[in-house]
Amino acid sequence: MDRLYAAAFAALTFTLSTTATAGETPAPADAKVYFIDLNDGDKVSSPIDIRFGIEGMQIVPAGTEQEYSGHHHLLIDTTLDGASLDVPIPADEQHIHFGSGQKEARVELSPGEHTLQLVLGDLNHIPHNPPVISERITITVE
């Protein structure tokens, strides 16, 4: 019993100390990112032109040091939560970076249901504190 407790405590301590090292770039509490013309439940055809909205912060290229700024990331069929909000956003087919400061993209998706979500990353691709993350919407590609 004691040993289990110690292991759980060690895991918790580890989580807390990793949290403290990242995700420190502040964002205004009311900042938000959103899909300008896509809504939950929409039926669309591929390729999709997606426009990224932002309020309360500025879009700048990755690597730019500027208060209350960042760049967009599109999450496809995935999300970020817990400790994944404290580290750089992965770069792969499900996590698309718009590090030049793009505010729109043409995206090809296979037919069927997909989820989309936007998250802002700081100069080092780490979500802000608090995270600036959109609603996760589900669309159907016909």
Ligand SMILES: [Cu+2]
């Ligand atoms: Cu990025």
